[in-house]
Amino acid sequence: MHEWALAESVITTVVDEIRLNNIRKVTKVDVMVGELQQIDLEIFRFALENVMKTYELSLESKAIRIAIEKNILRCEVCGKIWSFGDAGCRLGEDEAEAIHFIPEIAHVYIRCPECSSPDFEIVKGRGVWIKTIEGER
Numbered sequence: 425m426h427e428w429a430l431a432e433s434v435i436t437t438v439v440d441e442i443r444l445n446n447i448r449k450v451t452k453v454d455v456m457v458g459e460l461q462q463i464d465l466e467i468f469r470f471a472l473e474n475v476m477k478t479y480e481l482s483l484e485s486k487a488i489r490i491a492i493e494k495n496i497l498r499c500e501v502c503g504k505i506w507s508f509g510d511a512g513c514r515l516g517e518d519e520a521e522a523i524h525f526i527p528e529i530a531h532v533y534i535r536c537p538e539c540s541s542p543d544f545e546i547v548k549g550r551g552v553w554i555k556t557i558e559g560e561r
């Protein structure tokens with residue numbers, strides 16, 4: 425159910441921003457979802473639309489656009505930069521499900537394709553955030 429918590433935080437951010445900037449009508453909200461975040465986009469969109477209603481936000485649901493940010497990982501040992509999901513490092517469904525609940529577990533399953541080290545930094549591809557909000561005053 426963390427899609428609902430994420431939707432709540434996205435919508436409250438939008439609400440704060442439009443108050444701060446005296447925006448009357450929101451015309452576009454670009455939401456970015458990290459590829460490794462593993463959220464159910466259908467549930468997330470549904471949650472956004474419902475949370476939106478409770479805040480009586482003047483925003484059409486089609487104004488919300490969700491884009492996926494591809495992941496970028498950097499090996500702490502050899503410095504190799506790669507993307508999880510590239511040829512040869514796909515996850516099984518069980519592993520993907522485990523990462524969904526405990527992102528830190530990613531380090532157990534994902535290893536550097538160059539030196540096999542499990543020590544890497546997630547440079548991109550995690551979290552949910554708002555890239556842009558556009559509106560009319």
Ligand SMILES: [Zn+2]
Pocket residue numbers: 499500501502503504536537538539540541
């Ligand atoms: Zn490495």
